[in-house]
Amino acid sequence: MGRTEYRRSAEAAAAVVALAGVSLTYRSDQDVDALENITLTLDAGEFVCLLGPSGCGKSTLLKIIAGFIAPTDGAAVMDGEAITGADWQRGVVFQHPPLYPWLDVAANVKFGLKMRKLPELESQKLTEEYLKKVGLLEFRTSKVYQLSGGMKQRVAIARALVNQPRVLLMDEPFGALDALTREQMQSLLRNIWRESQCTILFITHDVDEALSLGTRVLVMSKRPGRIIKEFRPDFTHSMIGEKSNRSRYTPEFLKLREEILDLINNYTKGDGCAYF
Incomplete structure (x- = not known):
């Protein structure tokens, strides 16, 4: 084994999630190659943001890690075991949270714990703990249709985190929110990540969002x-407290932002892909 291969093997062994040579083709009347030879590790406590043009396979990659679909080629593993289906150790949050409108906020958050058959007292304690973390404890008896978009997303985050997963997978979770609510949700997520030490994979179209959240950004x-x-x-x-947004206007932030935008725009120029 060469030095590069040995290093990659060691990195994969230490990772929470590892993908090796993952490709995926959607089979239909006209096959579509969605992913090609993806090799990636997610280490414990990382906040990894994924950027790329529309239709490049970001959501497909997340679904493979979640266990919703299997790759056509290559391997996807978590803690050294093949990912063969959905698992509570990998929580998922979507752009439009699939909450149950007939249940109140607390019942939505508690749903996964109920499916895992946790004792009622423990489930109740965990539900209240995570509703408090997302600032919705006083709304625990409200129906989800009574909530704003940002509040619904808080419920979805609490529902994913209440299971205390090793990995949190987020597919453009703030994409449908207004600018102010989006900024508030970013701050909330950043604080939860620091406190929980959870590994996060976060898909976004927003370069500023990726840079202000991620410890690693993949294009x-x-x-x-x-x-x-x-x-x-x-x-x-460095984004802590009332002056957290100052980092967005530093020369270092702006330089890296432009570098990433240039990379994406130059790479997709003239191919009909959209980036926004």
């Missing part, structure tokens, strides 16, 4: 999606 190519470059920003650690 994907057009379809079939490949990881073309990795960045390791450190802005999220």
Whole structure:
């Protein structure tokens, strides 16, 4: 085994999630190659943000890690075991949270615990703990249709985190929110991540959002999606308190932002892909 292969093998062994040579083709009348030769590790406590043009396979990659679909080629493992289906150790939050309108907020958050058959007293305690973390304890008896978009997303985050998963997978969770609510949700998520030490994979179209949250930012190519470059920003650690947004206007932040935008725009120029 060469030095590079040995290093990659050691990194994969230490990772919470590891993908090795993952490709996926959607089979239909006209096959679509969605992903090509993705090799990726998610280490404990990382906040990894995934950027790329629309249709490049970001959501497909997340679904493979979640266990919703299997790759056509390659391997996806968690803690050294093959990912063969959905598991509570990998929580998922979507852009439009699939909450149950006939249940109140607390029952929505508690749903996963109920499916796992946790004792009622423990479930109740955990539900209240995570509703408090997301600032919704006083709304625990409200129906979800009574909530704003941001509040619904808080419920979805609490529902994913209440199971205390090793990995949290988030597919453009703040994409449908207004700018102010989005900023508030970013701050909430950043604080929860620091406190929980959970590993997060976060898909976004917003370069500023990726840089202000991620400890690692991965940029994907057009379809079939490949990881073309990795960045390791450190802005999220400085975004604390009332003056947290100042980091967005530093020369270092703006320079890295432009570099990523240039990379994406130059890579997709003239191919009909959209990036926004």
